[in-house]
Amino acid sequence: MAALETDTRGLLVACASCGQKNRLAFDRLASAVRCGRCKQPLSAPASPLEAGSTGDFDRLVASASLPIVVDYWAPWCGPCRMVAPELEKVAARAAGRWLVVKVNTDALTDLGERFGIRSIPTMAVFAGGREVGRTAGARPAQDIEAFVQQTLATRT
């Protein structure tokens, strides 16, 4: 699991080849880009990104050109630990199509309160700067994917 890092213009990701931090512009997250230092292709994030601050979360959700699947979790939550490897699979298969972001509701209590998270794990889909669907409870990767695809297909 990598940390979610942003600046005002984009998502910051480390190059797998040389370690250089590169910015993926929020509005071009699905585009193919190359590392600014070693010129190797930069791949879209293929693992869940852990939000470290409300600011990072808000910037990403407000501007991202890809849908974002948010997992609200906490370290003491047994079902959350069960769903964590499922989300790793979801993130790997969804690379370039949507992002998976994890929000620790113990650490980022303001986000849990703002979105009215009553139980964890809760998974929510954000698209176009707003939440378009959510579901509570642990489930296998293929069920999470089905929920996300259905939510994106039926959003108004």
Ligand SMILES: [Zn+2]
């Ligand atoms: Zn590089």
